[in-house]
Amino acid sequence: MAAPRDHPVKEASVERETVYTIGHSNYSSDAFIALLKEAGVDAIADVRSTPFSRYNPQFNREVLASVLKEAGVAYVWLGDHLGARPSDASLRRPDGGVDFRRLAASPAFRHGIERVRDGARRYELAMMCAERDPLNCHRTFLIARQLADEDVAVRHVLGDGRIIDHRDLESRIVSEAFPEGRDLFTTGKGTLLNDAYDRWDKGS
Secondary structure (H helix, E strand, O other): OOOOOOOOOOOOOOOOOEEEEEEOOOOOHHHHHHHHHHHOOOEEEEOOOOOOOOOOHHHOHHHHHHHHHHOOOEEEEOHHHHOOOOOOHHHEOOOOOEOHHHHHHOHHHHHHHHHHHHHHHHOOEEEEEOOOOHHHOHHHHHHHHHHHHOOOEEEEEOOOOOEEEHHHHHHHHHHHHOOOOOOHHHHOHHHHHHHHHHHHHHOO
């Protein structure tokens, strides 16, 4: 992620990277900027496959980039690498849904992950998609899952300004995937979480 001229960046660090996520929902530009500022975010990685919104034109790519620049927030579009609607038909299941496992293993996705991690070393970076609730978005089930598996700290910025850790969100992923409950003694926590992710994936 290239730094815009005259935009301050944090010094590169060997410490664990932190990546935020946020959904633009139907916020006004001012409300969205306020959420970013409150969370300390100074760079956006747009992970929408199509960086436009019919109902919220303030989040169309060119408009958003301009507004963010005025607010001192860097912007890059990574939807061609990290979006949930790949053009490659081999990344889809027989029912037409996206196969997140295949997508996560693709070279393009891997390149996108590396760009996010590189950006997180120099910025307080947030991945942005459209959905307000992180549980309704591929930024959680595809990208954040991969980053967390690589020991990147992922934090989700909510509409009320609260920030929740991805590991805490995973508890909700399990409970909502298996409302009937599952036996941890026979399943194991790691397997249970993977099963929960798979159940959400198949619903995408």
